[in-house]
Amino acid sequence: MLDNTDKVYGFMPGCSLPSYNPHAVVETTEFLASKFEKFSAVQKCCGKPTKAIGQYDLFKERFAGLQKDMDDVQIEEMIVACQSCYLTFKEISTTAVTSLWALWPKLGMPEEIKNKAKDSDMVFTVHDSCSTRFETELQDGIRWILTELGYKIHESDYSREKTRCCGFGGMVVPANPEVAKKVMVRRVETLVEPNIVVYCAACRSSLLQADAKAWHILDLIWGPVVYEGDESPLDVLSNPAKSWINRYKAKKGINKVVK
Amino acid sequence: MDRVKFSDAILESAQMVTGDCMGLEQAFCVAACPMNTDAIGYVNLIAEGKNEEAIDLIREKLFLPNTLGRICAHPCEENCRRNTEYNQPISIAALKRYAAEKADDEKRWDLSVKDNTGKKVVIVGAGPAGAQSAIDLRREGHAVTIIEKLNVLGGMMRVGIPEYRLPRDVIDFEYSYLTKLGIEIKLGVEVGVDVSFEDLRNDYDIVILAHGAHVGSIIPIPGHKSKGVISAQEYLKEISLTRKSTIAGKRIAVIGGGDVAMDCARSSWRVGAETVYQCSLENMDNLPASKEEIEESLEEGVIFNAGYGPLEIIEENGKVKGLLIQKVASIFDTEGNFNPKYEGEKIILDVDTVVFATGQLVEDITKGSLPRERAGRYTVDSKTLETSIEGVFVAGDAAGTNIVIEAMSHGRKAALSIKNLLNAKPLDYGRDFEKEGSYKTKLDIPLPEGIENLPRLSGNFREPEIRKRDFLECDTGFTDEQALKEASRCLECECKFCMQECVMMNDFGDCPKDILDKLVIDGEMDPLLAYSCNGCDNCTIVCPKELPLKKIFVGSRKDFVAANNGKSPIPGHKVINMHQLLGFSWLFTTKRKKGGRK
Ligand SMILES: Cc1cc2nc3c(=O)[nH]c(=O)nc-3n(C[C@H](O)[C@H](O)[C@H](O)COP(=O)(O)OP(=O)(O)OC[C@H]3O[C@@H](n4cnc5c(N)ncnc54)[C@H](O)[C@@H]3O)c2cc1C
Numbered sequence: 001m002l003d004n005t006d007k008v009y010g011f012m013p014g015c016s017l018p019s020y021n022p023h024a025v026v027e028t029t030e031f032l033a034s035k036f037e038k039f040s041a042v043q044k045c046c047g048k049p050t051k052a053i054g055q056y057d058l059f060k061e062r063f064a065g066l067q068k069d070m071d072d073v074q075i076e077e078m079i080v081a082c083q084s085c086y087l088t089f090k091e092i093s094t095t096a097v098t099s100l101w102a103l104w105p106k107l108g109m110p111e112e113i114k115n116k117a118k119d120s121d122m123v124f125t126v127h128d129s130c131s132t133r134f135e136t137e138l139q140d141g142i143r144w145i146l147t148e149l150g151y152k153i154h155e156s157d158y159s160r161e162k163t164r165c166c167g168f169g170g171m172v173v174p175a176n177p178e179v180a181k182k183v184m185v186r187r188v189e190t191l192v193e194p195n196i197v198v199y200c201a202a203c204r205s206s207l208l209q210a211d212a213k214a215w216h217i218l219d220l221i222w223g224p225v226v227y228e229g230d231e232s233p234l235d236v237l238s239n240p241a242k243s244w245i246n247r248y249k250a251k252k253g254i255n256k257v258v259k
Numbered sequence: 260m261d262r263v264k265f266s267d268a269i270l271e272s273a274q275m276v277t278g279d280c281m282g283l284e285q286a287f288c289v290a291a292c293p294m295n296t297d298a299i300g301y302v303n304l305i306a307e308g309k310n311e312e313a314i315d316l317i318r319e320k321l322f323l324p325n326t327l328g329r330i331c332a333h334p335c336e337e338n339c340r341r342n343t344e345y346n347q348p349i350s351i352a353a354l355k356r357y358a359a360e361k362a363d364d365e366k367r368w369d370l371s372v373k374d375n376t377g378k379k380v381v382i383v384g385a386g387p388a389g390a391q392s393a394i395d396l397r398r399e400g401h402a403v404t405i406i407e408k409l410n411v412l413g414g415m416m417r418v419g420i421p422e423y424r425l426p427r428d429v430i431d432f433e434y435s436y437l438t439k440l441g442i443e444i445k446l447g448v449e450v451g452v453d454v455s456f457e458d459l460r461n462d463y464d465i466v467i468l469a470h471g472a473h474v475g476s477i478i479p480i481p482g483h484k485s486k487g488v489i490s491a492q493e494y495l496k497e498i499s500l501t502r503k504s505t506i507a508g509k510r511i512a513v514i515g516g517g518d519v520a521m522d523c524a525r526s527s528w529r530v531g532a533e534t535v536y537q538c539s540l541e542n543m544d545n546l547p548a549s550k551e552e553i554e555e556s557l558e559e560g561v562i563f564n565a566g567y568g569p570l571e572i573i574e575e576n577g578k579v580k581g582l583l584i585q586k587v588a589s590i591f592d593t594e595g596n597f598n599p600k601y602e603g604e605k606i607i608l609d610v611d612t613v614v615f616a617t618g619q620l621v622e623d624i625t626k627g628s629l630p631r632e633r634a635g636r637y638t639v640d641s642k643t644l645e646t647s648i649e650g651v652f653v654a655g656d657a658a659g660t661n662i663v664i665e666a667m668s669h670g671r672k673a674a675l676s677i678k679n680l681l682n683a684k685p686l687d688y689g690r691d692f693e694k695e696g697s698y699k700t701k702l703d704i705p706l707p708e709g710i711e712n713l714p715r716l717s718g719n720f721r722e723p724e725i726r727k728r729d730f731l732e733c734d735t736g737f738t739d740e741q742a743l744k745e746a747s748r749c750l751e752c753e754c755k756f757c758m759q760e761c762v763m764m765n766d767f768g769d770c771p772k773d774i775l776d777k778l779v780i781d782g783e784m785d786p787l788l789a790y791s792c793n794g795c796d797n798c799t800i801v802c803p804k805e806l807p808l809k810k811i812f813v814g815s816r817k818d819f820v821a822a823n824n825g826k827s828p829i830p831g832h833k834v835i836n837m838h839q840l841l842g843f844s845w846l847f848t849t850k851r852k853k854g855g856r857k
Contacts, residue, residue, distance in 0.1 A: 039853040045842030049835050053827040054816025073852040130795040165795035174831030175790040179763045251849045258851035
């Protein structure tokens, strides 16, 4: 359990996750809200894409808006589900930041979810996000969650600090789609199992584009138990209309849960 | 977009990368070779069974692949990573011989020469140095003549290196390249006797002295004038030309510890000796001869007296009757000067012939026109090989080299100088002297993961007792299977770790240095390069120098934006702008606080 119950914790799901799976966002928000006495939530972009294409001044301006939102709802420590948000906060925010994945083992897994996949024959390989390759606590958290759920894990040679990019990073997809595609295919080739777990929705989309099966860790926590041979959820992110509808749904859901 | 002005931080990082990146550094074997032969390249072609491609690659640098495959002193092998790590170097030379035997075909030789320039070059000596100069200058379109005092080609390879190590038809076949290129060779003409140095200077635009070091040295110990005493040079020359020795008896002592001494000792069997002794100041652990030569001599039954010095040749009626030797206490005195001291037992070797393999000297064929130094070598500028007389150059052993491949590299060096001179350019024009010849590569990389110490394969040697009685080749070379296996041991030393990790850099060049030179030199970078980086950092993680590439690629984007009205220069990024607008719009964002609407 966390000792500091006096602090105002906040949650921010990021961009790709709410665009992919608003249901998981709402469940997670609810779960966190139940764990903290003082709790707020924000949905907004951290501005990383703006920064990644080189618009630093605009990025700072945009982040300042986010900072104001967080300050408005008195967040003292922000829990983020996106690794880019995590790094952006570390670099620029005045608010402390924690990764949801590093935090989860401290919160514990809800009893009804624990061990739910103990009868599943599924063996997963974790694809670690390359932006947080040196964040071992965060990576440990993902493995902890999978084990807690009852799934088996087979580590690839290219995991944790040796992980390889999914192809999405650096805003390369719109700049050099051929290269991005090659990186995606190469990433999939270096993962041992055909079934992959990610903790970034954009990574998931990239891996699907290279014909792999991939689940977001929250799909496994809040969704049905999966078995060897099951198909993974569809690639929602490559459909902009659906993505924006989902993002809107996530916003509405958060508004309902946190009041 | 305006011209991009890259920030200092980016340019400094780029300079660091192009300064430290080892991607263009040569493998240890290639840098160590005085001719910079692409050893790593041809070894790996052989490993893939591509012998034709291998020999073509070798021939880009060497006109004597089959010869060198047998007798090259192979500095490449000494520097091979499998030697420095495990003492088991790749048999690079033997693989070269294999490729030559398998696939060398004169129909594929490059016989292209430039148009005639009207300039005339004369070269004294048809050894490897002279031959290499001749080839390089003939290709430039100059008229080249070689004057050789012997009636055979190859220099010391022909009259020093014994036939059982290097069959003579191999030399003749490979030297046929010279005549095919249109080089004129005058055999049996001795400069200083049949024609003078002055004549050459008058008749030609350029003179290259490449006449080697053919004067044997005999140490003047008591008895050195008796019948049965001979220098290694005279001894081996006669055996090389006639397969006989008119001076050798049945019991022979060879004085010296180098490869020449081993050749003398082993040749002695082949001209009918019954007992062969060796004696040298250096003890067994410090013999200058190569390990292979010592081993083969031991196998053939040469009796070593390493660590014993010659005191006196005992004579009877003016003929050798024995050699008095004594154990060496020290070779150098406390000041480090050569000053051998003896102690303890003296031995008399019962011999009738004494061969001195104690060094060779350069003969002056210029009648004192050029200054000379130790062992009679001519004084030259070591970078250009020019002498104090304009248009006169010295190459090879006459200017201080010791092995064939170095002599060839000298030949090339002289040719490069002459090429410039005849084009009215300064001799150093367009040259990087540091990388001319053998040099130390800056490559400094970890061993690849999971490397095993696999043992070196050597050729197949005939039985010592049989081979020592004939002049046939001792080593019959590799079988196909052996060659494949040996070549496959190559560690392929290169620093391309980042290129194996990064997909996109491969679209822009060979390595970070190659890719970023343009930024450092001209201050330019393709925006697509900067915007193709995923920022994953794998390149830096695997880089032995941890060079900061992401910092350059991703970091420079703000400079592109500054030069492009505050926007990314990449057309596809319009989508991102739209995305970001929406991601920050009220429609999709919210801020909530538990227990209080906000
Ligand atoms: C016994 C022995 C064994 C050796 N073994 C090896 C070995 O295994 N591997 C290795 O790499 N190196 C070896 N070397 C060294 C190698 O042979 C020489 O470094 C190399 O041949 C030198 O080449 P060069 O062209 O400078 O001179 P040389 O090869 O000596 O050629 C000089 C030529 O000039 C000719 N010449 C001399 N004077 C005149 C004149 N006045 N007029 C016209 N022509 C003249 C000579 O006849 C000769 O043909 C060995 C040397 C010896 C003596």
